[in-house]
Amino acid sequence: MSDGGPGTRERLLQAAREVVATEGLEGLTLRAIARRAGVSHGAPLRHFPTLASLLSAVAADGFRRLVARIDDDLARAEAVAAAEGGRLDPLARLAVAGRAYVRFALADPGVFAVTFRPERVDVTDPDYATxxxxxxxxxxxxxxxxxxxxxxxxxxxxxxxxxxxAHVHGIAELALHGGLPAVVGHDDTERLIALSNLVTLGVETPPVPDRPTDRPPREEQR
Amino acid sequence: MSDGGPGTRERLLQAAREVVATEGLEGLTLRAIARRAGVSHGAPLRHFPTLASLLSAVAADGFRRLVARIDDDLARAEAVAAAEGGRLDPLARLAVAGRAYVRFALADPGVFAVTFRPERVDVTDPDYATxxxxxxxxxxxxxxxxxxxxxxxxxxxxxxxxxxxAHVHGIAELALHGGLPAVVGHDDTERLIALSNLVTLGVETPPVPDRPTDRPPREEQR
DNA sequence: CCCGCGGTGTTGACAGTGTCTACGTACCTG
DNA sequence: CAGGTACGTAGACACTGTCAACACCGCGGG
Structure with a gap:
């Protein structure tokens, strides 16, 4: 057998991410995941007892990526401060973490939405909980x-x-589903993040350089 | 005309509130609403073109009750302050409004959940939007x-x-679905509300007397 | 050898969903 | 009285998640 492709289980998780990214939460269905992964509609149940447990695996992985992203942004901001001969205030670090949270939500809205939707995820799943x-x-x-x-x-x-x-999560949800333009007249999420940090922490948000690998250097395609 | 009971349309809205209160968001289905209202499964579509538009009507009513509740709590807190010969600071009024928001969410979790779930509600419904x-x-x-x-x-x-x-909404969602005890070790929502107001506004939350008619005697028009 | 056997995948059911269509009735208006 | 319109019902359709039955395939033990 060729070990070229990943196992079916990994393919299912990846297919779930792709489906939610393209079809949204509505289209995130067990059969759609199976179709995207190229297997029959019953195959996923050989790897996950239920749809909710499959999504819990996606969500748990999302949590781990979120932690990594925040750590990365913190290190990045700290490097900027060090280059200027200073160090980051603990409140400034909180501000950086808050912005990283919202940015993570905006970068992968589907996974983020799944992670915090208790009706889609099995919140008792041990992996998800830890x-x-x-x-x-x-x-x-x-x-x-x-x-x-x-x-x-x-x-x-x-x-x-x-x-x-809760505050940061509320900002993320507002930016994702709240219809910022309808309610505020613009969609400058960065400004709302900065304002939120100013209100809660009384601190300006320190700069964090864009990561080179944030988006593959592909311009928007037509 | 209107003699015995309320019209089918009102009965459907009430049935929707009852279903979401007892069965949760999962069970809030068009056919369950119809069953609860005592009509056939197709009858709701004579009054609402779609399930989402029925839920939008429930949500719009929820918005109006929320506004009324906040106004009421503000007047109530103002009365307390006036009895002590003072007036409420604008920041204190914001704190009272924030607490009223969370209290409203806790008092009617089902309607609150429906109102802010874009996949259940038709956000383009004009009544909902206004x-x-x-x-x-x-x-x-x-x-x-x-x-x-x-x-x-x-x-x-x-x-x-x-x-x-966004901040207050995040607190409400955390209190409703976030599993406060699991994450924080207790479920003292009032304390989190007070702390949230302290962080965002730098102000203690003024007292608001409990309303006597918090759960009104469910009187039906006859 | 081959026999069973567990892991994996497919297929076909089943109940339940939202929505559409056809049909019936009851009531109001011209 | 005729006709139309609002309302309610019943049946279908394409979906969904989940389960049960069946097929294949690589193995280790008689």
Whole structure:
């Protein structure tokens, strides 16, 4: 047998990402995933007991990519600050993490939507739960650092982290599905992110250079 | 004409609210609504061209009740302040409105969930759009008042309102579907609301007395 | 050898969904 | 009284997720 292609299980996960990217949440159906992966409509059930568990696997992977993206943006912003002979304030780091969260949501809206839609995902899936917990813990650590400077000192870091997460998540959902132009008159998400960070943290968002591999150098095609 | 009960159209809307309250978003199906209303599965389509448009009507009504609830809580908090010989700061009014928003979400989770789920609602429905716009405008007015005191002066009030709305909405979604205990270790939503207001507005949330008619005696028009 | 056997995939069911169409009725108006 | 219109029903259609039955295929043990 040729080991050239990935296993069917991986192909199913990739097919799910492609379907949600092109057809949206509505079209994210078990049979559509099977069609995209080139297998029969019953084949996915040999690898996942149910559709929700397949989507949970996609979501857990999304959590892990989110954590990596935030870490990467933090390192990137820190490098900029170091080049100017300084270091990033803990509040500034929180601001960078918040922007990275929203950017991640905008870069992969389908996976992001699946991840936080409890009616599509099996929230009791252990892999999903631990990946989500790790993502939350990343934020708690940033909050703990910030509290050392006196900001929101005395509050439980988990509570502060939950509030900040809710705020940033609300911004992401507004940018994704809220119809920004209809409600605000423009669609400058970056401005709303900066304003959100200013309101919650009282801090300007530090610059983060665009990553070279963010989008393959393909111009929009016709 | 109208003699015995409400018209079929009203019965359908009420049935939709009951179904989502008891069966959740998953069970909110056209045929389930029809069954609950005691009509055949095709009858709803005589009043609404599609399921999404029926849910849009439910959502638009939800928007109007939300506006009324926030106005009511504002008046209530203002009365408390007046009894103590003072008046509410504009930032304090924003805090009261934010708490009212979350409380509304918790009081009617089903309707709230439907209202902000674009895949269930027809967002182009004119009634839905104008009701949603009115709700947003209520917030913009509160923000404009607060800006007169110097807070976030110079920012477009629509932008500030959008950010605050996203924050409060994120808190509501976290409280509803985020599994607060799993992520934070307790389920004290009031504390998270207060903390959110403290972070965004730098202000303690003023007290709002519980309304006596919070769950009104479900009176039917007869 | 071949025999079973577990992993994998296919096919065909089944109940349930939203929506469309055909049909019936009851009521109001000209 | 005739006719049209609003409303409700029943049946179909193409979907969906899930399950059961069947087929293939690489193996290890009699």
């Amino acid at each position: 990946a989500g917990y790790a993502s939350f813990q990343q934020l708690v650590d940033l909050v703990t650092d910030a509290q050392a400077t006196g900001w929101m000192a005395g509050e439980r870091p988990e509570d502060v982290a939950a509030v900040l997460w | 009701a949603g716009y009115a709700s947003f405008q209520q917030l913009v007015d509160l923000v404009t008042d607060a800006q007169a005191t110097g807070w976030m002066a110079g920012e477009r009030p629509e932008d500030v309102a959008a950010v605050l709305w």
